[in-house]
Amino acid sequence: MKCSCCQQEIIRNLTFKELLFTFLIKKQRCDFCQKKFTKIPTTACPTCSKPGWQTQCDECKQWQMLYPNYEFCHQALFCYDEAFKEWIYQYKFLGDFRLKATFSSEIQAYFSKRKEWIIVAVPLSKERFLKRGFNQVEAFLQAANVKTQHLLEKKVDSTPQSEKNRQERLAAPQVFRATQEISMVKNKKVVLVDDVYTTGRTLFHAAEILQNYQPKEIQTFSLAR
Structure with a gap:
């Protein structure tokens, strides 16, 4: 093995x-x-898993002001440190597809408690998918036997978040739109999944689209924070 x-x-x-x-x-x-890899410590923001906070962090307070009707809750597994950055570079940017199963055990443990939830992976644009050859989020979910629903699509091929500074990320325009299957979220619980939570902009944009279709609850999840 x-x-x-x-x-x-x-x-x-x-x-x-x-x-x-x-x-x-x-x-x-x-x-x-x-x-x-360093797991998120117990002293982390209860809303977004940001390490070092015992109460809600300042970033979450700002998001709450921007989205007052969204009871957001994010959970991450690992700290976005040098070890994780090295892993995500090998997997996502160098295209080492074998790494999709690296965290399967932890992913399975998390989603085993959410069997009735609809799982939605943050999508790539068509251009980015063709260039990379796979959606890194869908791949690590599939490796953990987590079924996803294609309810969002990325309508434009924007500059990768990794190439933007914090202010550029926060100022990024809405890039997602709903697919024809989006109606299934009405009165259902949904988990939005991304690989890394940095500013939160990507996941809030995705949740903003889903909210228009009256889900019962939206939570978000990432491998690292």
Whole structure:
């Protein structure tokens, strides 16, 4: 079995069940890669998972003023530190598709508590998808056996968020629109998923479109914050 991050062989004793039913062998990280990523600490903003806050952070207070009717709640798994930046660069920008399963165990644990929710991955523009070859968010969800619904599409190919500073990201115009299947969210709970939460602009834009179709609740999720 190979590490889902560095792809090196993991040597361990399999359980009796795993020997009988090989599909039970889950993707996992080696000890080195397991320690490399820092989980969001308990002292984090309760609204957006920003580390270092025990109460709602200043950024969330600003978003609440901008979206007073949106009871937003975001959860992330890991800190957006150097180790995670290196991983996202290899996966997203260098196109190492094997890394889609790196965090499958944690993703499965999160969504196992939301089986009745509609899961929506933040979409790429057609141009970006053709250039990259895959949607990195849909790929890591599929690797964790999480079913998604195609309810949003990106109408323009904008400059990647990674190439913008904070002010440019916050000032970015709305880039999403609803698909024909959007009506299914009425009175349903929805989880919007992205890879990284930095300013929150992308997820708030996506949630803004969904809100027009009367979902019961919207939560957001990302691998890192």
